[in-house]
Amino acid sequence: MTKPGSYETWLLNRTGLANSHTLDVYRQNGGYKAIEKVLKTPMSPADVIGEMKASELRGRGGAGFPTGMKWSFMPDPAKDPRPRYLAVNADESEPGTCKDRVLMEKDPHGLIEGCLIAAYAMRMQAVYIYVRGEYRLSYQRCQAAIDEARKAGLIGKNILGSDFSCEIHMHKGAGAYICGEETGLMESLEGKRGHPRPKPPFPASFGLWGQPTTVNNVETIFNVPFIINKGGAWHAALGTKGSKGNFLCGISGHVNKPGVYELPFGITAGQIIENFAGGIWKGRKCKAWFPGGSSCALLTGNDLDVVLDHDSLKARGSSLGTAAMIIIDDTTSIARVMEIIARFYDHESCGQCSQCREGTQWLSQIFHRIATGHGQPDDVATIESLARGMAPGKTICALSDAAAIPTLSAIRLFKGELEECVRQHRDPISYKRIEYAGAH
Amino acid sequence: MALPEKLVREFEELAKKYPDRKSALIPALHRCQEELGGWISPETMEDLAAFIGIEPVEVYGVASFYPMFHLKPVGRHMVSVCHNISCELRGASEIMEHVCRVTGAKPYGTSPDGKFTVWPVECQGACANAPMIDLDGVYHEDLTPEKVEKILGGVK
């Protein structure tokens, strides 16, 4: 079950076909059967949500919230008749993460069909796909797919002759990681600075323009047509106890074959590296790795036996996040790694919350000094204390936590190495760098 | 209003996608940047403010928040170089050095001949094909110093 070809796949099946992004190829490969099934059977919106709950699908944007449950939070339209929206989170900016891009560039109709079914289930008339500004090809492919689908009567009024009408709109972000946070995304979609909103209220009661909204990740929505076609029970039979189905794993860094792979839950990190990513590069060993993007705790080469799913990683002290594995070999300086990670959060903090605005800058400054040989004796202790002041749950959104968690793990696992940098007044593992002051 | 007619018409169509006109702001800023020299001038911000029906200071607050918007003039070609972790692990520092050498620009700076601006950026979602640059909106991935020379050398 852990080697390529030895398990059922669906997510990337069409992406290898020529012109996979076109309506014709999509239709030739089972496309738009699920929305037909929903509208012609017909399945009621409650039926659809029921299948999603039965599937036990968990969100793929990093938080892993059960999708069926999230959909059921939308209010009863009889009690709350305000317009309501699906916002698809295609902001994909978590370091190491490049999986949604594959789906949007190569199989955009799959996303469109998922959106239609989701909008039907939650009784929405409009969907906004918020794509990060840099993903120009993804935006173009999705827009072209929307245009094709509209011409085929699949988007707009009375879809496939039913009472169901739905619009799908593309929207662009402009380079801010924080707009991948669901409330930051909504602020940005409204034409404002991407400042996350305090919760409560939650998007289902106060979302886009103050109206009921659900925000879902691209890969999450992409799963929906398959679950409708094959049934929620089919999905729930695959995977592990708390993590059902398959997931897209992006693996990058010091491996021979970085890439985006569709994997079954239950596979271990070591199996992914050996069986899919060609092993650690240059004959080296794995020193440290992120399992799910940079916002989770680091693990070491001794942790490659961990199953890459929600519960197993949590038990191991980390988290699945976006399943973006970043592999770091044994010639790499952890101080340098953390310098980059800390700089990233400093750059991306929206600046609302005192702890995050000041703390991300402070961590970045300290890691920079340590990595460039200017560490002070109390630096490592200070970093630990600051990170504890930034998390958990002390701020409007989790970016503060996202900066604190890898920091605390780096100290827990590599304290000696960091202190050695301080003691020796240099980073013993020299790393090529260009010094430049940030401008933005 | 100094915005070109064709852009104003485009933005009116764009605004129809949303129940609130303000949502057109960020897509409109992109289009202005693309069509009006690669950056957003104060005049453009005033024009967009008038179009949306908000104050120029609000447009400024939005434009200055997003890293993709340049509020100062830039070179004719924009070279964004990712310097986040997955790219760094695959040699982004060398790529940055090469890009700067070939273009003659410093990071966050423009070459003396005004041809290139080099802009370090955070993760661009090309991690499995690192390191990368984004040249004028097109990703170039799996880079080596030689590829950098070829790609940038071929820019007119």
Add this chain to the structure above:
Amino acid sequence: MTKIIVNGVEVDADPKKPIIAACHGNGVEVPHYCYHPGLEPVGSCRICQVEVQQGTMPARVMVACRTYPAEGMVIQTESQKAHDTRRECLEFLLKNHPLDCPICDKAGECDLQDYTYAEGQAQGRSNEPRRELEKRKSLGDVIVLDEERCILCSRCVRFFEEVPKQAQLTVSNLGSRSVISTFGDKPLKGNYQGNIADLCPVGALTLKNFRFQARVWNLLKMASTCAECSRGCSTTVEVLRNGEVKRFRPRENQAVNRWWMCDTGRFAYAHPNQKNRLSGALIVGQGGAQTASTQAGVDALAAALRSSGKVAIVASPWCTIEEAAELQSLAGALGAALCFFSPEPNNLKDDLLHTGDPCPNRRGLSEAGLAAVKQSELAGACAGAQLVLLVGERIGELVGNALSATPGLAVLDTVAPAQSNCRVAIGVPNCTERTGTWVNIDGHRGRIAAAKTAPHGVAPLTRTLQDLHSGIKAALQRS
């Protein structure tokens, strides 16, 4: 009302307001920066953290400004966990904050100083250079911004959006590069700029005309009412030891001005701080104007009034209703016509506070029965009078030469009158030097209070009028 428990005491909480309002309303101080009862809560500064326990859930530290009361909620504002969280937050805020206290106007009324003193740590741990930004950025005629001191609470940004309802400021850039900005170098506009200096919890936004003027602990503060229009915003008058008014600040009054005042009223120092005051009296005789004591002036004026035949009295629009009552007694005793000077509306009326009517007590004086008389109508209203008594601060300036044809004037004003037909002048206190009541445009009563003493020899106007009345009565009895 929802019943919640705050520090062991059951209180009633308005379910529509966050728990911080219930705490503050029951004498429990919860530190706050971004929260202000007059603005929408945003929950960004994170300093208002208190421990909240609800039902069977374990107690959690939460921000009080974005937590709403629920029946049976238990709030602890002083638990160790709450203190620790706030202490951590303060350390983050002080990391970049410049050590400007010795030169900062806000010292002594600074929320960062106060909360740090209460629960911050004595030593910061930062080895990093502080961010370097503009320290004296002019935002126009009223406000100067010190970007380094700013803690990004965004109250100033939200004020312009929510109160005068026109955005003028924004947070520009993001994260640790965030800076409060106008658009380009455009100065701030409008008549409400001064409010952001009040709102700013630190010394980032300060008033240009208060810069380096006084240490706030040397200011004597008295609750009073603004003199500049018929809104009568509640104010605090702040006087420096040498007797100069250094600041007017708005005082919360939900019925009148909420938390705000306009810049016209805020910067109306000129009249209260007038230099060339009339202290005592001036009596015009054969040899010209002679200075005299207030009592001598009163005696001379009483004599003039008795012997004058027809008398008219014109009250200043700044007279209080107590002074109006005295004037009515006096008018009754003299059989004199009594009215008040009605100034023309100015062009300062707006949708917020300024009424455009410079007369702070129009309604009070009208309800007391005094007729409003414009400058153009003055001569007609006083036709036939041998002596016109002009009473109250600024009356001389208002009347001008409208009564130049009157045989004689007597002026009770803060300064010596310019009118050449003035026989007697007596000095009076201005509105920061006496107590009394004005009634605003909506009928709300506003007290003015003596925040400083009138020049030596100047008596309260009510007393001067009573003495005048007694002087006249005594003479009538004698005669």
